[in-house]
Amino acid sequence: MVIAGAGVLLVALGLVALMVVRPSSASPSGGSSSLSAPAEDSVDAGFARDMAIHHQQAVEMSFIVRDRTDDEDVRRLAYDIINTQANQRGMMLGWLEVWGLPKSAAGPPMEWMGHTVAPTGDGALMPGMATDAELAALTAAKGEKAEVLFLRLMTVHHRAGADMARAAADTARTDAIRDLAAGMVRGQRSEMGLMADMLEERGAKP
Numbered sequence: 001m002v003i004a005g006a007g008v009l010l011v012a013l014g015l016v017a018l019m020v021v022r023p024s025s026a027s028p029s030g031g032s033s034s035l036s037a038p039a040e041d042s043v044d045a046g047f048a049r050d051m052a053i054h055h056q057q058a059v060e061m062s063f064i065v066r067d068r069t070d071d072e073d074v075r076r077l078a079y080d081i082i083n084t085q086a087n088q089r090g091m092m093l094g095w096l097e098v099w100g101l102p103k104s105a106a107g108p109p110m111e112w113m114g115h116t117v118a119p120t121g122d123g124a125l126m127p128g129m130a131t132d133a134e135l136a137a138l139t140a141a142k143g144e145k146a147e148v149l150f151l152r153l154m155t156v157h158h159r160a161g162a163d164m165a166r167a168a169a170d171t172a173r174t175d176a177i178r179d180l181a182a183g184m185v186r187g188q189r190s191e192m193g194l195m196a197d198m199l200e201e202r203g204a205k206p
Helices: 004-021 043-066 072-099 132-140 143-171 175-201
Strands: none
Touching: 043 072, 043 132, 043 143, 043 175, 072 143, 072 175, 132 143, 143 175
8 A cells, every 4th residue: 555645645646737727617628618528438538537547556656666765766767657647647537527527437447449348356457557466566575676566567557558548649539638648658658668778777677
């Protein structure tokens, strides 16, 4: 579990992002929310819901490793992920609020991509997400062992996240989701390259 202080900061980051992106009368795509809001079963809404969950775990893992290593490069990467993905998560939840859509899906994850994910019971709700056992192992690790495990888990997490984001960038209806998703693809691919170099420096494979 993430320490209490980290949890408070995560909530605060999400709330700040939500306040920043929530307009009083306009939707993210420009017109009034009642006229331009995507449907509840749209790619836009599905992506926003699923990626918010995906991001939440990335932030959680970053908080965990930040407190289990003194390596400045890993801590800096963790800090960047915390800030970037907590802010993006707040944006997506804010858009769902503006659109008047529920923030949780009635059905299974990833229906908006044309396929669904069956529950596995191990805590990994979508592709790329760490299992409960993997999170426990990261929590128990320290030093270089924690760094390598974090980098491996986050590489898998980013790879799946980039796949989801690419699908949304190609098929979403709103400019807000298309632009955000395209930025996620670029950002997560860049971080995957960085993490590959960091693993190599530690004599480890992805």
